[in-house]
Amino acid sequence: MPRGRVPVLMEQHSQRPIGLFGGTFDPIHHGHLRPALELLEILELEQVRLIPCADPPHRGAPMAPGPFRLEMARAAVHDQPGLEVDDREMRRPGPSYTLDTLLAFREELGPKRPLCLILGSDAFLGLPRWSRWEALLEQAHIVVAHRPGWQLTPDGDLSRVLEACRSDDRADLHRLPAGRILTQQVTQLEISSSVIREILDRGGSVRYLTPDPVVRMIESSPYYSRRPARSYARVTREGGV
């Protein structure tokens, strides 16, 4: 590649950061995928690992079982370089605590590799309820992707941690292995898995909210839809059907 075309951050460090994006993904949707792709590009990450959790802490059991949520995630990104699905939480028994996941990555990749834990703003605001949450920043940076409807105005301990670790310089994510918090604007997509489940529950279509391969998996699975899907007539140019 001609020198002028080497991305600025890449020039400084050969070991680019890895983005780690955990979720229940029940099901995965474009509100997960588009921010993941934008962060991959904007932050010049090596890759973003989508990590479906087996047993999400602090919420009820998912509608779809872990292996199916994992397969939906794989189907969603199968043709997108840079977005990978990581099944380590599925292979680990017990609640899927994120700190355990970060420690496993550290063990695998060594102490120097920059890691970026990606959280939507709602997940970030809930951090003080997570297990050993302040230790997360010892293992990774935190990248907060803005999510529609959530203002980033933490209080208490989270506000103090944000104040102490906040960085506006993306190069910090490449220079250091962990410890910075960066907030990043991404395309705002007001999509959630809960809304998708509600639409399916009333027999609606979720096309264009999630990639077509995921729609097909959902439609042929027993996990979400309860009412039969509606059928629509196709109107031809002449007005016939």
Ligand SMILES: Nc1ncnc2c1ncn2[C@@H]1O[C@H](COP(=O)(O)OP(=O)(O)OP(=O)(O)O)[C@@H](O)[C@H]1O
């Ligand atoms: N539309 C979105 N824009 C930005 N981030 C999102 C969006 N939807 C989910 N996220 C983030 O993705 C991660 C995983 O979210 P999760 O799998 O719980 O999806 P969800 O749509 O919030 O699901 P549910 O509606 O079931 O709570 C979280 O960090 C969350 O903040």
Ligand SMILES: O=C(O)c1ccc[n+]([C@@H]2O[C@H](COP(=O)([O-])O)[C@@H](O)[C@H]2O)c1
């Ligand atoms: O480690 C924790 O205590 C913890 C508490 C709540 C959520 N998480 C993780 O945060 C990610 C998003 O969770 P959720 O419930 O919004 O899908 C997912 O990877 C969960 O495993 C982690």
